[in-house]
Amino acid sequence: MPGPGHHPETVFVLDFGSQYSQLIARRIREQRVYCELVPGTTPWSQLEARRPVGLVLSGGPASVYAPAAPRADPKILRAGVPVLGICYGMQLIAHELGGEVAPADKREYGPAMLEVVDADCLFAGLGAQLPVWMSHGDRVLKLPPGFRVLARSGNSPVAAMGDGQGRFGIQFHPEVLHTPQGREILGNFLYRVCGCRGTWTPGSFVAEAVCSIREQVGDGRVLCALSGGVDSSVAATLVHRAIGDRLTCIFVDNGLLRREEPQRVLDVLHGTLDMDIRHIDASERFLTALRGVTDPEQKRLVVGRVFVEVFEEQARALGAGQGADFLAQGTLYPDVIESTAGDTFPGAARIKTHHNVGGLPAGLRFRLIEPLRYLFKDEVRAVGLELGLPEDLVFRQPFPGPGLAVRCLGEITPERLRVLRDADWVVVDEIKRNGLYRQVWQSFAILTPIRTVGVMGDDRTYANLVAVRVVTSEDAMTADWARLPYEVLARISNRIVNEVEGVNRVVFDITSKPPGTIEWE
Numbered sequence: 211m212p213g214p215g216h217h218p219e220t221v222f223v224l225d226f227g228s229q230y231s232q233l234i235a236r237r238i239r240e241q242r243v244y245c246e247l248v249p250g251t252t253p254w255s256q257l258e259a260r261r262p263v264g265l266v267l268s269g270g271p272a273s274v275y276a277p278a279a280p281r282a283d284p285k286i287l288r289a290g291v292p293v294l295g296i297c298y299g300m301q302l303i304a305h306e307l308g309g310e311v312a313p314a315d316k317r318e319y320g321p322a323m324l325e326v327v328d329a330d331c332l333f334a335g336l337g338a339q340l341p342v343w344m345s346h347g348d349r350v351l352k353l354p355p356g357f358r359v360l361a362r363s364g365n366s367p368v369a370a371m372g373d374g375q376g377r378f379g380i381q382f383h384p385e386v387l388h389t390p391q392g393r394e395i396l397g398n399f400l401y402r403v404c405g406c407r408g409t410w411t412p413g414s415f416v417a418e419a420v421c422s423i424r425e426q427v428g429d430g431r432v433l434c435a436l437s438g439g440v441d442s443s444v445a446a447t448l449v450h451r452a453i454g455d456r457l458t459c460i461f462v463d464n465g466l467l468r469r470e471e472p473q474r475v476l477d478v479l480h481g482t483l484d485m486d487i488r489h490i491d492a493s494e495r496f497l498t499a500l501r502g503v504t505d506p507e508q509k510r511l512v513v514g515r516v517f518v519e520v521f522e523e524q525a526r527a528l529g530a531g532q533g534a535d536f537l538a539q540g541t542l543y544p545d546v547i548e549s550t551a552g553d554t555f556p557g558a559a560r561i562k563t564h565h566n567v568g569g570l571p572a573g574l575r576f577r578l579i580e581p582l583r584y585l586f587k588d589e590v591r592a593v594g595l596e597l598g599l600p601e602d603l604v605f606r607q608p609f610p611g612p613g614l615a616v617r618c619l620g621e622i623t624p625e626r627l628r629v630l631r632d633a634d635w636v637v638v639d640e641i642k643r644n645g646l647y648r649q650v651w652q653s654f655a656i657l658t659p660i661r662t663v664g665v666m667g668d669d670r671t672y673a674n675l676v677a678v679r680v681v682t683s684e685d686a687m688t689a690d691w692a693r694l695p696y697e698v699l700a701r702i703s704n705r706i707v708n709e710v711e712g713v714n715r716v717v718f719d720i721t722s723k724p725p726g727t728i729e730w731e
């Protein structure tokens with residue numbers, strides 16, 4: 211797969227536990243430079259073989275002089291490869307190379323004004339004063355030998371440092387939007403210091419991915435579970451481009467999809483791309499298994515289990531899964547990072563069990579292909595467009611694997627699903643009509659287990675309460691509720707109570723993540 215060993219221009223972000231580490235990787239990728247996140251303590255010998263053109267040491271919660279502080283392999287700083295230390299990363303560089311780090315008199319958190327002292331390299335073309343975002347308790351007190359101050363701020367006499375040999379440290383965070391010129395600063399590091407050319411594009415990705423899928427699969431066959439979402443559709447389309455009709459897709463309708471969803475997905479992938487797709491309507495089976503189940507985690511487990519059963523039966527019927535076949539999955543980079551994060555930072559709490567449709571059936575023997583394993587969501591979308599998929603599919607908002615099961619609070623019945631689907635349809639329709647669909651991360655309805663009293667005409671009603679959730683987000687790790695215009699909210703509410711039989715009240719969720727999650731279950 212494109213990723214390890216395959217990209218000629220790679221930058222590694224060594225992750226020391228900052229909440230922004232993933233964001234650094236994204237910002238680098240946005241500048242067309244391929245970037246991977248690795249644990250901060252990864253030995254140089256493991257990275258060397260990939261010939262990185264640059265290294266970034268992330269921030270982190272530790273203090274460099276704490277006994278258990280995570281440290282970079284000292285060889286990393288002496289390998290002759292350009293290094294940029296951010297916050298804790300800068301303090302590590304200072305500490306390791308003979309400088310001094312000490313607690314600042316006061317913690318610096320929030321906006322600060324950077325005064326550029328040396329505008330030659332990192333700050334080239336950016337002006338003398340730059341607003342930046344700080345978040346640190348320690349600071350560099352004494353420079354390591356050979357280093358100079360490149361910028362300072364009110365509270366940090368060394369807000370940026372460099373040694374003229376490609377080693378830099380910055381105390382602020384260039385990756386967050388509150389540092390408006392952060393993109394240019396990272397760009398200067400990538401292009402001026404590391405000598406990048408910017409070869410990471412959707413087109414180059416498709417070409418590399420198609421080649422490596424062909425190489426990996428040889429004359430084998432590939433099975434792919436389609437969920438209707440953009441990830442599995444893009445993964446299937448890439449595989450289809452590589453090996454054509456040796457790909458078979460299985461689309462399991464679990465009865466938990468949105469209104470008209472199954473048909474729309476089939477029309478595009480089957481109709482437009484002429485893929486071999488088996489459409490399995492297993493809704494009865496899922497709904498029977500979910501009968502009486504109200505616990506959110508239990509719902510996820512049931513949906514995951516039934517999915518594997520159905521998939522396994524279908525695979526066997528096709529004679530697949532005997533060890534010689536491949537299973538394509540639309541796993542994304544954040545899932546990969548999340549599933550390995552616990553190795554570096556044990557104790558990370560499991561908030562929800564995410565069952566992605568396409569989980570590997572234990573009873574079958576497949577080899578895995580995950581062509582999107584190193585992509586962020588926005589990159590998957592760019593690849594989807596590059597492959598010619600329609601915008602309607604490419605920009606579809608994320609939808610959880612367990613589908614409406616985790617939006618239908620309490621018991622799942624066909625009637626309650628009908629109410630939820632109709633309400634959800636109105637939400638999405640209004641969001642689209644008002645040109646907001648692509649501006650928000652997700653927009654949907656939730657059916658609560660609450661009924662409320664209302665009045666319609668001259669009659670008392672006692673009917674369902676529907677909640678509306680619309681959030682903005684960059685990566686679903688954090689999210690904020692969307693500040694929708696009142697008129698849009700009014701129309702959504704009005705249409706739901708008028709058009710959806712069984713609903714007499716609508717509320718809007720104004721909780722951010724954290725402390726809430728995006729889904730209600």
Ligand code: XMP
Pocket residue numbers: 510561562563564565566567608609610611612652686723726727728729730731
């Ligand atoms: P939460 O609710 O954890 O959701 O803030 C973050 C993102 O993940 C989606 N989500 C899921 N996706 N299986 C999935 O494939 C799941 O069980 C699941 N639960 C939540 C959610 O829609 C949001 O985009």
